[in-house]
Amino acid sequence: MPPTQTNADLAVAGELRLAVMRLARRLRRERSSGDDLSLTQLGTLSTLELHGQLTLKELAAHERVQPPSMTKTVAHLEEKGLVTRTADPTDGRQVLIALTQAATLLLKEDRKRRDAWLAQRLRHLSSDEIDILRAAAPILERLRQQ
Amino acid sequence: MPPTQTNADLAVAGELRLAVMRLARRLRRERSSGDDLSLTQLGTLSTLELHGQLTLKELAAHERVQPPSMTKTVAHLEEKGLVTRTADPTDGRQVLIALTQAATLLLKEDRKRRDAWLAQRLRHLSSDEIDILRAAAPILERLRQQ
DNA sequence: TATTGTTATACTCTATAACTATA
DNA sequence: TATAGTTATAGAGTATAACAATA
Numbered sequence: 210m211p212p213t214q215t216n217a218d219l220a221v222a223g224e225l226r227l228a229v230m231r232l233a234r235r236l237r238r239e240r241s242s243g244d245d246l247s248l249t250q251l252g253t254l255s256t257l258e259l260h261g262q263l264t265l266k267e268l269a270a271h272e273r274v275q276p277p278s279m280t281k282t283v284a285h286l287e288e289k290g291l292v293t294r295t296a297d298p299t300d301g302r303q304v305l306i307a308l309t310q311a312a313t314l315l316l317k318e319d320r321k322r323r324d325a326w327l328a329q330r331l332r333h334l335s336s337d338e339i340d341i342l343r344a345a346a347p348i349l350e351r352l353r354q355q
Numbered sequence: 356m357p358p359t360q361t362n363a364d365l366a367v368a369g370e371l372r373l374a375v376m377r378l379a380r381r382l383r384r385e386r387s388s389g390d391d392l393s394l395t396q397l398g399t400l401s402t403l404e405l406h407g408q409l410t411l412k413e414l415a416a417h418e419r420v421q422p423p424s425m426t427k428t429v430a431h432l433e434e435k436g437l438v439t440r441t442a443d444p445t446d447g448r449q450v451l452i453a454l455t456q457a458a459t460l461l462l463k464e465d466r467k468r469r470d471a472w473l474a475q476r477l478r479h480l481s482s483d484e485i486d487i488l489r490a491a492a493p494i495l496e497r498l499r500q501q
Numbered sequence: 502t503a504t505t506g507t508t509a510t511a512c513t514c515t516a517t518a519a520c521t522a523t524a
Numbered sequence: 525t526a527t528a529g530t531t532a533t534a535g536a537g538t539a540t541a542a543c544a545a546t547a
Contacts, residue, residue: 221489222474223466226382228495233379235499236372249537252380265506278538280507285536302505302546320369328368330498338494343367345491348484349374352476353381395514411529424515426530431513448523448528 229349236323246289251319253282254291254312262307264297291315375495382469392435397465399428400437400458408453410443437461 237248246254249272256271257263263271269279283306286292291312297303331339383394392400395418402417403409409417415425429452432438437458443449477485 218477218485219470219474221485221492222470222477224492224496225488226469226473228492228499229375229378230382232375232495232499236376247536266504274537275539276506277508277540281537300505300547304506323372324365324368327372327498328365331364331368334494334498339364339367341487341490342371342494344487346367346370346374348480348488349378350370352473352480353374353378393513412527420514421516422529423517423531427514446524446528450529 236327246315246319249282250286250291251316253279253286254308254316257292257306257308258313258316262305264303264305266303268306286312382473392461392465395428396432396437397462399425399432400454400462403438403452403454404459404462408451410449410451412449414452432458 253268253272256268260267260271265279265283266276268283269276272279272282274282283292283294287294291309293307293309295305295307297305331342334342399414399418402414406413406417411425411429412422414429415422418425418428420428429438429440433440437455439453439455441451441453443451477488480488
C-alpha cells in the first residue's frame with residue numbers, strides 16, 4: 210500500500226480500464242448471438258444462483274438498480290418461467306424470488322458457451338501468459354468489490 | 356500453444372470471464388454518476404476520435420448497431436454540440452460525422468476521471484499484484500482483438 | 502409511521518419495416 | 525434498381541414520484 214499515487218499506477222489504470230471495457234463488450238456481443246436473455250436478465254439470474262432466494266429489495270441492491278426496475282425485470286423472468294415469486298410467510302410485504310430448474314439449466318449452458326469462446330482464444334497464448342491471467346482474475350475480482 | 360484444450364485453461368476462462376464482466380459493470384456504473392453522456396454516446400465519440408470523420412453507415416458498423424439507432428445517437432450528440440453532420444460533397448446521400456472541439460475536451464476529462472477511480476483502487480494492492488495487472492492488460496487487449 | 506413492493510410516467514437504447522432522396 | 529439515411533413503431537431497461545399493503 211504505497212502512501213502516494215505513482216504515475217506508473219495511473220498508467221496501469223488507464224490500460225486496464227480500456228482492456229477490461231473492450232473485452233467485456235466483446236464477451237457481451239458473443240452472448241447475444243442465438244440467445245434471448247438480456248445481460249440484465251442474465252445478471253439477475255446469476256445473482257439468484259449465487260445467493261439463493263432473495264427479496265425484491267435485496268435483489269435490486271445486489272444488481273444496483275432501483276426497486277421499480279427490478280420489479281420489471283423479475284416480471285419478464287417470471288413470464289419466461291425462469292423465476293418464481295412467493296410471499297414471505299412471516300412478512301406479507303416481502304416477496305421471495307427464486308430460480309426455477311429451467312433457469313439453472315439455462316445458466317449452465319450459457320456459461321459453457323461463453324467459457325468456450327474465451328478458452329478458444331486462450332489457446333493462442335503461451336503458458337506464461339495464461340499463468341498471468343490466472344493470477345490476475347482474483348485481483349480483478351477484488352478490485353470490483355472494494 | 357498447446358495442441359489440446361486443458362481443464363486448467365477452461366477454469367481460467369470461467370474465472371476471467373466473470374471477473375472482467377463484473378469489473379466492467381462497475382466501471383460503467385462509475386461513469387454514470389455526475390455525467391450526462393451514456394456509454395453509447397461515449398463509445399461513439401471514442402470511435403470518431405480514433406478513426407476521424409465517418410459516414411453514418413460506417414459509424415454504425417464500428418459500433419455494431421443498426422443505422423436507425425446510430426441516427427438517433429448522432430442526433431443526441433449533435434444537440435449537445437459534440438458532433439457535426441455535413442453532406443458528403445461527392446455523394447449527396449452520405450452524411451459525414453465529425454467531432455467538435457468540445458467533444459475532444461470532454462473525452463479527455465472523462466478518461467481522466469475514470470482512470471482516477473481505478474487508480475484509487477489499485478492503491479489497495481501490493482506492488483506484486485499491480486505488476487500482475489500491468490502484465491495482464493496487454494494480454495486482455497490481444498484476447499479481444501483475435 | 503416506516504417499510505416493501507407496485508404502478509404511473511418519462512427518457513434512452515435498440516431493433517425492424519417503411520419511406521425519401523440520391524446514384 | 526440499389527444505396528444512404530430517416531421516420532414510424534415497438535420493446536427493454538432505467539429512473540423518480542406517487543400509491544397500496546403490511547408491520
